[in-house]
Amino acid sequence: MTAAAATLPAASALTGCGGSDDGGGSAATGDLSLVYLGDATQQKSFNALFDEFNKAHPEIRIKARGIAAKDWATFANTVSTQIAGGKVPDVVQVATEGQRLFASKGLLEPLDSYIEKDKKTVDAYFADVDPKLRRWTQKYGSTGDGRTYYIPGGYNTVVMYLNTEVFAKAGVDLPSGEWTWDDFRRAGVRIKERTGAFLLPVGYGFPFVDILPWLLTNGTSTLNSAWDKGTFASAEAVEAAGFVKSLVDDGLSPKPGGTFDAGAQLAKDKLAALGGGRWPTLDVRRLDMVDKVRIVSWPVKAGQGTPVGWDGWPILKASKKKQAAWTFLKWLMSKDASRFYASIGGTTVPARNSVAQSASFTDDAPKGTPELAEAIGYATPIPSPNQGAQMQAAVTQGWQAAITGTKPVREALEAANSKLGGLL
Template sequence: MSSGILKEQFSRRGVLRAGVASAAVAGVGGLASACSSGSSSSSDSKVLNVLVFTDQASANKLSTAAAPFEAAHPGMKVKFTGITGTDWNDFFSKLLTQIAAGNAPDIVSVATEGLQLFAAKGLAEPLDDYVKRDASELKSYFADVHPALIEAMMYQGHLYELPTDFNAGNMFYSTSLLESAGVGRPADDWTKDDFYDIATKIARKGGSAVPYNWVVRLWGSWTSWMYANGGNLLTEGKWDGGDWLWNTFYPNDPAASGRKGGWRWGDPTANSAPVVESLDYMIQLQKEGLSAKPDVGGGATLQGLFASNKIGMSVGGGFWAGGLHNAGMKTGSFDVQYFPKWRTQRHLFGAGGYGILKSSKNKDLAWEFVKSLVSAKNLDVLMPGNTTTFPRKSMMTAERYSTTGPKNWHVFYDTLTKFPETAPIPAPPYYQAMAIALNKRTTEAMSSGKAKAALDGLQSDLETAMKTG
């Protein structure tokens, strides 16, 4: 829930091992003062430094997106620097270390997981004034982007990023494994019971395939079941503010009704009944042989297993389309459906964009470049090959997905419109500590078979992180 090209698209929403992330949390306290002291983002005012979550070879390919900007601003150069990592926590840790060392970039790719962290620590520049000034120029962009994605990029009433991609937690499935079990495509309104029935039928066929598989992380893990069951790890609320944005760009859009100034994550609710019930369900599936024991981290392992027809169903986002295609799966060998209904059919999502750091001495030019990145042409450069879901609905076409599949590609964007209660993953300023605790307690629950005890521990972990983070 990311942004930009990633070295491993299937690890894009996982969480990092405790050691690295803990270092980032421990070191972030002094960063705001370091950045606000006026440290330069570059020794050369004619260079815009952009930090992206990818390898350097992929970062170099992004220069195509900078060409129009450089042509319009003679003498200015855009330098893309890639940082690799296990997942977003790893990226954030390395970025924060770089900032603390006085080598802050002008622009950085930041996903949902880190947006409130950077905003709360005073590292990110609000975009409100820029957007108000260039409202007429941006109207076509906002008209093409679902308001849920915009709200996810807000914090305490301010907008910090223009979304460049997102991924909702849908359900991918192997068409051949379902067919061999005598099952067709699930209905749009399929339920948890329908899912269980399909998983059972796949299991009865025998063989080496596991009916369902998942990984331990926040995005698209057992947390997708938690959302469908009406639960969350934190109390949900909204920050006041943002009326100027909604009134300007979404005045008559029903999907903007009730939108405010960003998600406000309140007191922990990790051991509430819906959350416990959701994790208990994962334990049940594992005990019955309908799900494998999950690994901690990203989904790279799941990609290989799915492509080898070893998994019947798994949570995935739009980035699975290009990823499975690149792994050798032919069009028609996999498809996608909305996540099944439990008490609700609510989905979770993560989004990504490019933020401007307060320490940048080129903020105005950085804004011009960030603004240019959300054109359809540049979004194609940033995320080629259906390795994410575009925020602009007009870019979601049958022609685009004809080369990769899945057949029901419309599910990716329609998740936002069909299920208006769909929301971003909980990602407060202390997200990293929360992710570490979630990993630990989920693993504990799956090993012990005791969801309530593990989630009581998670509740305590989050209460502490909220106070100290």
């Protein structure tokens, strides 16, 4: 769900279509076309959210299309093809990975005049949101022209979901605070010896969870903070990949790339931990394991770290329903919308701090759920340059070669980093 967005080959053809910066041009009534990424479960939650909006604003009817793409790259390609063919939605859900790309193509309506006219509403929203989320949206979701193109929505950080019964059977204490890679490894060895369970299923195909937490807890990432230079072959990255490879080599993780069902194995007490953002909570509920699971921060080497990605909600420049679209964006900022989405099983952390700390978010969820919101304090935005899809492919291939032993770790990451340099 956080794979990098692909290029939009034909989208730039719409740059001059419609749009203005005066906050006008259409009535706040009628049908509103909206496109979002979601599988069947997520579509159920989103559709309930849209129905709730329709109850609050019966004069506007949302016609939403959920695209069950396997990642944001596929989603972006699908949407761009539809836009190039003239099927232009009014609003598109855009994750961090695609925000700069969409803005750079001139597809989006600047929101500044709308924000100014509803300043009280917008200020109240951002007063309840971590200020970094607003800064990051401005920095990474714009073209550097000083305009605002997105209202940031829910976000995800990465934590670990621990099976408390596996830890108890192995006689291993749960971490009470920050814990280290060495603590994590020692726990895994003991769990394997005493219960036969795996510690963690490591992988390479989902960098947001499989790769970035290890890099960031060792003080590095795939790119520098400006997203214009690869850092994937740094000594810290090599050390991180070597550590993950050791988990595979020592049998503490199943072989990556197979068909290991983490949820099913967690339920059978054959797995001690899995990584993720808010979304694993839905599986934990489905498996009736809420009371058996504890959420903790990712183990560290150099210091705390986690990637963060967030939803951005823009209005398409070619939309003929801009006022209706803005009415929807305003409603998304409300406490009512945030509480409703959190309570029905939304897969993100509410942007509003007051909701993220409320029962709407923490009820029927594992102990330690507040860590998801607290982690934004030490989070780093997932690197998302315009070349995101190609960059992700290089990172994934390099990490795969490193942790499976196809190439020596350093050689694998240096080859991947060289590809990043060419792309950037």
